[in-house]
Amino acid sequence: MNGPLSVATIVVALVLAAWLLLRAALNRAPSRFDLLATAVLGALVAVLVLVAVVGLFGDHRPSDTATFGGYLITTIAFAPVAIYLARMEPTRWGNLILGVACLVLPVLVLRLQQIASVTVA
Amino acid sequence: MPDSPAPARTRPADAALNTGLGRVLLFVYGVFALSASARALVQIATHFSEARLAYLLSAVAGLVYISATIGLAIGGERGRLIALVSCSIELLGVLIVGTLSIADAVAFPDDTVWSHYGSGYGYVPLVLPFIGLWWIYRHRPRN
Known part of the structure; x- marks a missing residue:
């Protein structure tokens, strides 16, 4: 959970968030690129979640497994829900939805790391 | 995207x-x-007896956010009313719980969403009801 993959996810999410918030500030509706970039981030997050799920069957299971699972489900669903809502909103607000999602995702990843760091021996 | 009409910018x-x-x-x-x-x-499932008041308020906060979400999703006159009531309770809640959590730390050993005016959530819980109420006010029915 604490590898280069989560660092990459956080960095990509923050860069994308800056871009999307700028697009919203400039009054631009989500373009195909904006939606695709968010989808790519979603795919990255999905890989991260898959790795974490595989890790659940290993030796270092987080002691708060239920909370960890809840966060995993929330995290993997985040980008798809944001893209779904943004596609219904072809205005600047669509980009704001995507931008907010990209701001929350790093928080979710950090929370996952926190929960994962408390393991059952 | 399939060929949808040109998006309206305003x-x-x-x-x-x-x-x-x-x-x-x-x-x-x-x-x-x-x-x-x-x-x-x-909180309620794992250690309810530790701070009943805080955890019950936590649950209330959850319900308030759920009803606000439903109100905003339904829209229209009814949705607006649901959202208006929810956002008002939310504003009162974050102010009251925020003050209580600072004044009476014993009753709030574990954080809720509204503790310390939502500082654990980047103060978003404090700002959100203001934006929500402003948005609902802007959509008041005009006769």
Whole structure:
């Protein structure tokens, strides 16, 4: 959970968030690129979640497994829900939805790391 | 995207409560509905006896966010009323619980969404009801 993959996810999410918030500030509706970039981030997050799920069957299971699972489900669903809502909103607000999602995702990843760091021996 | 009509860049004055910024609010409220109620559920399920008041308020916060989300999603006159009541309770809640959590730390050993005016959530819980109420006010029915 604490590898280069989560660092990459956080960095990509923050860069994308800056871009999307700028697009919203400039009054631009989500373009195909904006939606695709968010989808790519979603795919990255999905890989991260898959790795974490595989890790659940290993030796270092987080002691708060239920909370960890809840966060995993929330995290993997985040980008798809944001893209779904943004596609219904072809205005600047669509980009704001995507931008907010990209701001929350790093928080979710950090929370996952926190929960994962408390393991059952 | 399949060939949809050119997206409108400006909002018509009579646009619905659940479009535009309303859709952003719907998303953010949805996130808080999920996180607040999940947190309350975990707190009540695992260590309810430690701080009954705080955990019950946690659950109330979750319910308030859920009803605000529903109100914003339904839209229209009824949705607006639901959202208006929810956002008002939310504003009172974050102010009262925020003050209580600072004044009476013993009753709040474990954080809720509204503890310390939502500082654990980047003060978003404090700002959110103001934006919500402003948005609902802008969509008051005109006769």
